[in-house]
Amino acid sequence: MSAAALAEPRGSALAALRRVRVGSTSPPKLEAVRAALAAYAPRAQVEGAAVESGVSEQPVGFEEIVAGARARARAAFALGGCELAVGYEDGLVELAGTPERWFNVGCAALADGRREALGFSSGFAYPPACARRAALERAPIGDLFDALWASRRPAEAGAAASSRGLGNVGKLTGGALPRADYARHAVLCALVSFLHPDLYDAPGGPP
Numbered sequence: 040m041s042a043a044a045l046a047e048p049r050g051s052a053l054a055a056l057r058r059v060r061v062g063s064t065s066p067p068k069l070e071a072v073r074a075a076l077a078a079y080a081p082r083a084q085v086e087g088a089a090v091e092s093g094v095s096e097q098p099v100g101f102e103e104i105v106a107g108a109r110a111r112a113r114a115a116f117a118l119g120g121c122e123l124a125v126g127y128e129d130g131l132v133e134l135a136g137t138p139e140r141w142f143n144v145g146c147a148a149l150a151d152g153r154r155e156a157l158g159f160s161s162g163f164a165y166p167p168a169c170a171r172r173a174a175l176e177r178a179p180i181g182d183l184f185d186a187l188w189a190s191r192r193p194a195e196a197g198a199a200a201s202s203r204g205l206g207n208v209g210k211l212t213g214g215a216l217p218r219a220d221y222a223r224h225a226v227l228c229a230l231v232s233f234l235h236p237d238l239y240d241a242p243g244g245p246p
Contacts, residue, residue: 052079052233052234052235052236053076053079053080053083053123053230053233053234054079054080055080055122056076056079056080056082056083056122056123057082057083057084057122058083058084058086058120058121058122058123059072059076059080059083059084059085059086059121059122059123059124059125060085060086060087060088060115060116060118060120060121060123060124060125061085061086061087061088061115061124061125061126061127062087062088062090062092062110062111062112062114062115062124062125062126062127063087063088063089063090063111063126063127064087064088064089065087066219067204067206067217067218067219067222068087068127068219068222069085069086069087070219070223071127071218071219071220071221071222071223071225071226072085072125072127072223072226073085074219074220074223075223075226075227075230076226076230079230079234083123086121088114088115088118090110090111090114090115090118090126091110091111091114092107092108092110092111092126092128093106093107093110094106094107094110094128095177096177096179097130097131097173097174097177097178097179097180098128098129098130098131099130099131099132099133099174099177100130100131100132100133101130101132101144101146103130104128104129104130104132104144104145104146105128105146105148105157107126107128107130107146108126108127108128108146108147108148108157109126109148109150109155109157110126111125111126111127111128111148112124112125112126112148112149112150112155113126113150114126115150116150116151116152122151123149123150123151123233124149124150124151125147125148125149125226125229126147126148126150127145127146127147127148127222127225127226128145128146128148129143129144129145129146130143130144130145130146131143131144131165131170131173131174131180132144132162133174139164139165139167139170140164140167140170140171141164141165141167141170141171141173141174142162142163142164142165143162143163143164143165143180143207143208144159144160144162145159145160145221145222145225146158146159146160146225147159147160147222147225147226147228147229148229149226149229149230149233151233154232154233154236154240156229156230156231156232156233156239157229158224158225158226158227158228158229158230158231159225159228160221160222160224160225160228161221161224163208163211165180165184165207166184166187168187169183169184169186169187180207181207184207188210204217204218205217205218206218206219206221208221209221
């Protein structure tokens with residue numbers, strides 16, 4: 040079966056979307072949602088709204104990361120006037136026994152007033168010099184990373200904050216994986232249950 044044939048039934052579940060709100064005004068997050076929806080709802084208008092995450096400025100652990108993403112999606116949907124809302128939250132997850140120890144993971148949450156869904160990005164390790172402090176002090180890792188990067192890469196000291204451009208992962212991968220694309224993966228993973236409601240709305244097995 041061709042890729043085009045596979046895309047047809049998947050897209051039809053979201054084709055009627057016309058207005059999507061993201062619980063953030065961050066350009067990379069808005070770009071991530073637009074890119075994720077492009078194949079399924081090409082006519083959807085994606086807009087951002089400044090809402091609270093309800094979690095610390097530096098989330099740590101899956102529970103807090105998920106809570107932040109959900110809170111953003113629910114708050115964005117509660118503003119009204121949209122058919123789907125998206126919340127996205129990055130945070131640190133500890134994996135003891137590994138040289139890197141602290142990994143960044145992004146979570147996308149979707150809400151349409153009837154159902155909710157979650158999806159996650161891939162994970163990457165932050166430099167230990169900034170990751171440990173961010174995790175222990177709950178200091179925003181974006182600021183710590185930018186300071187570390189500027190100290191080790193003086194020629195780029197005047198560059199814009201990572202959160203508004205390539206992102207930390209974009210800098211670390213030399214631009215191969217910009218932040219918007221990194222977050223897009225999480226949004227796509229969250230979309231699967233919306234694309235296939237017949238598979239995901241059925242009762243599952245025991246918890």
